[in-house]
Amino acid sequence: MKIATFNVNSIAVRLPILLAWLEQATPDVVCLQEIKCPAADFPMLELKGLGYHVEAVGQRAYNGVALLSRAPAQDIVRALPGEKTDDQARYIEATIGDLRVASLYLPNGNPLGTEKFTYKLAWMRRLKAHAETLLAREVPFVLAGDYNVAPTDDDVYDPSAMLDDAICQPESRARFRALINLGLTDAFRVLHAEPHRYSFWDYQAGRWYRDEGLRIDHLLLSPQAADRLVAADIDKTPRGKDKASDHTPVWCEIAA
């Protein structure tokens, strides 16, 4: 089963690029982030036309996540547990085949010293707690999405330029490592040792043209899913097109 994560930065604007990528890459499951629309406005028909079931959690203007899957999604959870007052559309999880799959959009957290960074760290604490719950169920799972964390300086084009960014803070990285230390596997990194492979390039300052990016989109696998990992990579093709997202898809293949 091929599972991908793609922050589209508006599904309305990115639909042509997404459809072209689905036809070329033929993933079985796609975790989308930043759809930036209410679920009712999601372009269901176009995706059903390519053979995908669609489940989305959205809101107006910001955030929003979705799951596309060739097999129907079952037992859907539409929010990250642990905070009833959090109404930001950042999490959806479902059973697809024999896997539990989540599409998550972790808060960016900038600027430092504000409630935005506090919210990011609290969200990461909740994600860890929920991962522990999933591990206790002993069902293979994949937590895929835009983590807004570059795990190490190898995942950053210029660490000195990111010293004051929430994406590279020691606290952000410590909470990401806490997820890994539960026994989760970074699907791309475990198969690719080479540094400076990116999934995001800022629109500004010619970052894409100069390959100055960040690796912040990740697929974290439970031990039972990691045992079945056969391939993973970043597909830069969609980022090079006209009207591209600032992110590009990351994918992994889990043996049946």
Added chain:
DNA sequence: ATGGTAGCCTTGCTA
């Protein structure tokens, strides 16, 4: 050089 660009339903916010 504290800018630059993109998408929001905009005159600023988020990234």
